[in-house]
Amino acid sequence: MTATKLMPIPGHIDPVPVPRPDLVEGITPREDGRVDLIGLPKKRIAELFETAGLDAKAAKLRAKQVFHWLYHRGVTDFEAMTDIAKTMRPWLAERFVIGRPEIVEAQHSSDGTRKWLLRTADGHDFEMVFIPDADRGTLCVSSQVGCTLNCRFCHTGTMRLVRNLTAGEIVGQVMLARDSLGEWPKSGQADLAALDDDLVDEDGGYSADGRLLTNIVMMGMGEPLYNFDNVRDALKLVMDGDGLALSKRRITLSTSGVVPKMERCAEEIGVNLAVSLHAVTKDVRDEIVPINKKYGIEELLQACADYKGASNARRITFEYVMLKDKNDSDEDARELVRLIKHYKLPAKVNLIPFNPWPGAPYECSTPERVKAFSNIVFEAGISAPVRTPRGRDIDAACGQLKTAAEKKSRAELERLYAEKEKALG
Numbered sequence: 001m002t003a004t005k006l007m008p009i010p011g012h013i014d015p016v017p018v019p020r021p022d023l024v025e026g027i028t029p030r031e032d033g034r035v036d037l038i039g040l041p042k043k044r045i046a047e048l049f050e051t052a053g054l055d056a057k058a059a060k061l062r063a064k065q066v067f068h069w070l071y072h073r074g075v076t077d078f079e080a081m082t083d084i085a086k087t088m089r090p091w092l093a094e095r096f097v098i099g100r101p102e103i104v105e106a107q108h109s110s111d112g113t114r115k116w117l118l119r120t121a122d123g124h125d126f127e128m129v130f131i132p133d134a135d136r137g138t139l140c141v142s143s144q145v146g147c148t149l150n151c152r153f154c155h156t157g158t159m160r161l162v163r164n165l166t167a168g169e170i171v172g173q174v175m176l177a178r179d180s181l182g183e184w185p186k187s188g189q190a191d192l193a194a195l196d197d198d199l200v201d202e203d204g205g206y207s208a209d210g211r212l213l214t215n216i217v218m219m220g221m222g223e224p225l226y227n228f229d230n231v232r233d234a235l236k237l238v239m240d241g242d243g244l245a246l247s248k249r250r251i252t253l254s255t256s257g258v259v260p261k262m263e264r265c266a267e268e269i270g271v272n273l274a275v276s277l278h279a280v281t282k283d284v285r286d287e288i289v290p291i292n293k294k295y296g297i298e299e300l301l302q303a304c305a306d307y308k309g310a311s312n313a314r315r316i317t318f319e320y321v322m323l324k325d326k327n328d329s330d331e332d333a334r335e336l337v338r339l340i341k342h343y344k345l346p347a348k349v350n351l352i353p354f355n356p357w358p359g360a361p362y363e364c365s366t367p368e369r370v371k372a373f374s375n376i377v378f379e380a381g382i383s384a385p386v387r388t389p390r391g392r393d394i395d396a397a398c399g400q401l402k403t404a405a406e407k408k409s410r411a412e413l414e415r416l417y418a419e420k421e422k423a424l425g
Ligand code: SF4
Pocket: 147, 148, 149, 150, 151, 154, 155, 156, 157, 158, 220, 221, 222, 223, 256, 276, 398
């Protein structure tokens, strides 16, 4: 792959399109020349079938059938597509594949959290985490291999951006999770899944057809709004009633604050929004979430206030990692309340005890401090639950599995930070 230089823009590292000479129109590349259908919408599949020799009418019909088998039933073999003629199935298999990211490592925590280290077809590793709770099961999905940003509390921030994940590699994570959890609809259940919206209760209970995987958060490795098109295309397949059929109310996209893309996110994707806020003053947020140097707190909160679809029933989540003596004072809590009220935001605050990793520059706030902070926000009428740390025995925090295999020394980390900081201008 060609090395790509970061283009320095004052105050920020902007996304860099990583050249993919082998990547054609969003198709996940394969060495054997066959085309991976995962990640493609029905229309594109029909076009490929037509290019491969079917007439337009047959291509459209086959695409409809194949789409259903791929995304709704989760089959990984053309032979299993029973309503497609037996003679047609080898024709498909010669030209196309049904891909999944490769599983390099799978870990299962004593608290039920599962974590997978996955690999793209061209050999890049990334992560996916499944977090079961009493009333829901949430899959944390990655959008990039590495990240251009360097949020100082985040382990992924210590990695360079390798490349954006394709739509196929993003939706492929959800499909892989359904494979692992055995959650594809069986015959006769298919129609139930398509009616997911009606089958789930408003506060996020398990779906009535008994699935464990009920929610998705785009909160894994990478900044999803810096890979907008692929994330949008993947989530459309996830939300498609004839695809994975998950309601948009059950999908949350988390951004560090890429303000110019937030309006498009509401209009073109329409999922719930979460914002990695983590600080309420310019100085501290500039340090912890350096994209703040480009898009400041006020601009970000105004974009949240303008986010179409946010309401008291679909509140914006503000993620706030609790860092000892950095962002955890009573004054910080009061300022957080003031900002949320000032912008009239339908908000909830997720307080996250910091999960330190080797070489991390911060410590976690004390439990007493977290409680005091939470109380101030809660007493102002804003929900501020403290997220229970999950999967600590398997290093389930973002970026930890990938870097366990490539441990960096403190000096290496400082060098990498300095490199990224330099590009911030
Ligand atoms: S928190 Fe998200 S945006 Fe920030 S460095 Fe980590 S992966 Fe990137």
